[in-house]
Amino acid sequence: MNFERVELSESDAEFRDEVDAFLAEHVTDEVRRRDRETGDNFDEGLHQAMAAAGWLAAELGMPGGPELDRLRRRLWDLSKRRAEVPWVTWGTTAIVVPSVRNHGSRELQEEVLPGVLDGSVRLCLGYTEPDGGSDVATCRTRAVRAGDEWVINGAKMFTTGAHNCRYVFLITNTDPEAPKHKSLTMFLVPLDTPGVEIQGLRTVDGDRTNIVYYSDVRVPDRYRLGEVNQGWSVLLGPLNEEHGVVGAAADGLQDVSILTHQGLTMATVVDRVSGLAAGRIAEDRSAAYRLGRSVAKVEAALSAPHMFGRVALAQTMRDIAPDLMDVLGPTAALPSGPDGPADAGYLYRWAPLCGIYGGTLEVFRNMIAQHVLGLGRPAYGRSKPKVGAAAG
Ligand SMILES: Cc1cc2nc3c(=O)[nH]c(=O)nc-3n(C[C@H](O)[C@H](O)[C@H](O)COP(=O)(O)OP(=O)(O)OC[C@H]3O[C@@H](n4cnc5c(N)ncnc54)[C@H](O)[C@@H]3O)c2cc1C
Structure with missing residues (x-):
């Protein structure tokens, strides 16, 4: 590096x-x-x-x-x-724009792209469903063709930013009988279409996301992106982008991994806590040790590239946030904000989410184990008891 x-x-x-x-x-x-x-x-x-x-x-x-x-x-x-x-809503918009340019009809591009540039059109991601989000290809939201239109029914969980967006980049199932990767079709659904209902949802760190219900939502075929039942190929680019599986640049002029943004916020909080707890560090060796360990972990995580960085950053945030709260004492629980004490409490509430959105820590650990270390697919079923094994 x-x-x-x-x-x-x-x-x-x-x-x-x-x-x-x-x-x-x-x-x-x-x-x-x-x-x-x-x-x-x-x-x-x-x-x-x-x-x-x-x-x-x-x-x-x-x-x-x-x-x-x-x-x-x-x-x-x-x-x-x-x-x-x-950054979130502009981030999701920027992730979807290449799909509109590469897979949208000329008519759709003319409808959407000028608004993206003048700031009036924003785009969000409609992947996760109430029954699960890790396996993105398992999609129950149905789109059924009706002449030149599609009728969409289903529900999506955690559609972050939907209430500030004009369209959702939506995964639908257009062939429930087909193998799951051949059953998907992508749409850019206008969120003001009758039948779309957006319900706000606050997460533990105070962020707002949404549940979005689709009830007999009718959209013209021009809102389809890519071929019918070939949505997986439309989805792959945006998914890779969000997962951060893009290689680090040789010139060092870009983040070495996704979640670096969160990592730098974490580094700022460590700095602020160190400043506020300076007196205590001088007297209390355990506080000095815990702060020092936090700094070292943050530095190591910020230097880890690719998927490893994503896992290291999210895990580090979970590991150090309780230490920072302890070192700071009761003030860590005060409401955060521009005038807040140090945001250690916010970091503590944010940490679990950083290991969930865009793919959970467990899923990425498995991807590293399988695709980088070559350890094979994990088997989650109960192992069969050995013949003749003693009971108890
Ligand atoms: C703040 C926030 C914002 C989000 N924004 C969006 C958004 O804008 N658009 C969107 O579509 N989604 C969004 N999500 C959803 C997010 O992508 C999913 O929460 C995530 O992919 C996990 O899916 P799930 O919550 O359904 O958990 P599940 O997939 O149901 O998983 C449950 C548990 O099982 C574990 N697990 C599942 N599969 C495996 C596996 N193969 N190996 C090991 N463990 C496994 C998981 O790690 C987890 O602990 C957001 C989530 C949050 C918290």
């Missing part, structure tokens, strides 16, 4: 300063406070401002925004992170 510091040219440093000034103007304390309160991880005004300045187009590599080479893209991403720009 390359840990070298990148020296900025004068014009790149100027670019970074302009970016920081833009973010300081638009990502106000009020934006951050509102985001914590709503749990939306999205801010309409800020999103519109980024669209108007061409940042959304630039990120998608489409015309109309500032030119971003790899270094400037990195500077932009890091500045956004430092400024705490809410």
Whole structure:
């Protein structure tokens, strides 16, 4: 891994300063406070401002925004992170856009893409169902053809951001008799279609997600992405993106793994706790030890690439959050926010979720065991008792 510091040219440093000034103007304390309160991880005004300045187009590599080479893209991403720009709904939108460009009809692209660039159209992910999300291909939400339309019935769990989005990237089952990977068809369903009902759901860390019900939802065939029953091939790109199975870049100008964003928030919390507990560290060797161990674990997790990084970051957050709360004492439980004590309590509540969304820790551990270490498929059934084994 390359840990070298990148020296900025004068014009790149100027670019970074302009970016920081833009973010300081638009990502106000009020934006951050509102985001914590709503749990939306999205801010309409800020999103519109980024669209108007061409940042959304630039990120998608489409015309109309500032030119971003790899270094400037990195500077932009890091500045956004430092400024705490809410990221989830733009993140899901950016994941789905390539599927619309690669698999949507020209008509659908013309309907959707200009709105994505001007900030009025956002896209969310409708994969998980109430019966389970780890096995994405097992889908019960049905789409049945009726002339030039499709009729959709079913329910999706955890459709994060649906209440701020215009369309959902929806997995449907169009052939229940077929093997599961050949039964799927993808749609971009307008969320204002009659029969769509969005119900809010708050998670333990205060984030907002949704359950979305689909009752006789009729959508024209133009909202289909890709071929009927070949949805798996449409889904693979976005799934890989979300799982973070993309290789690290040799120039070091991108995150080495997904969840780095969460990892850097964790690093900030460790720093703040260290600052607040400085007096205690001097007197109490166990507090110093627990903080030191937390710092070391965070550093190791942030350096782990690919799927390993994802597992290391989510596991580390679970491991260190209780230590940070102990070190800080009762103030750790105070409400968090821009003026909050150190966000250790927030980290504690956030940690379980980071090991669930986009695929659980257990599933990724199995993927590493199977695909990287070659340990074969896990067998979860009860092992058969050996003949002649003693009872008891
Ligand atoms: C905050 C949040 C936001 C989310 N946002 C979205 C979203 O926008 N869109 C969306 O579609 N989904 C979203 N999800 C859903 C998320 O992707 C699923 O929760 C996740 O994939 C796990 O599915 P599940 O919760 O149904 O658990 P299940 O799949 O039912 O799993 C239950 C338990 O069994 C274990 N398990 C399951 N399969 C295996 C296996 N093969 N090997 C070992 N253990 C296994 C799991 O680890 C887990 O402990 C979100 C979830 C959260 C918490």
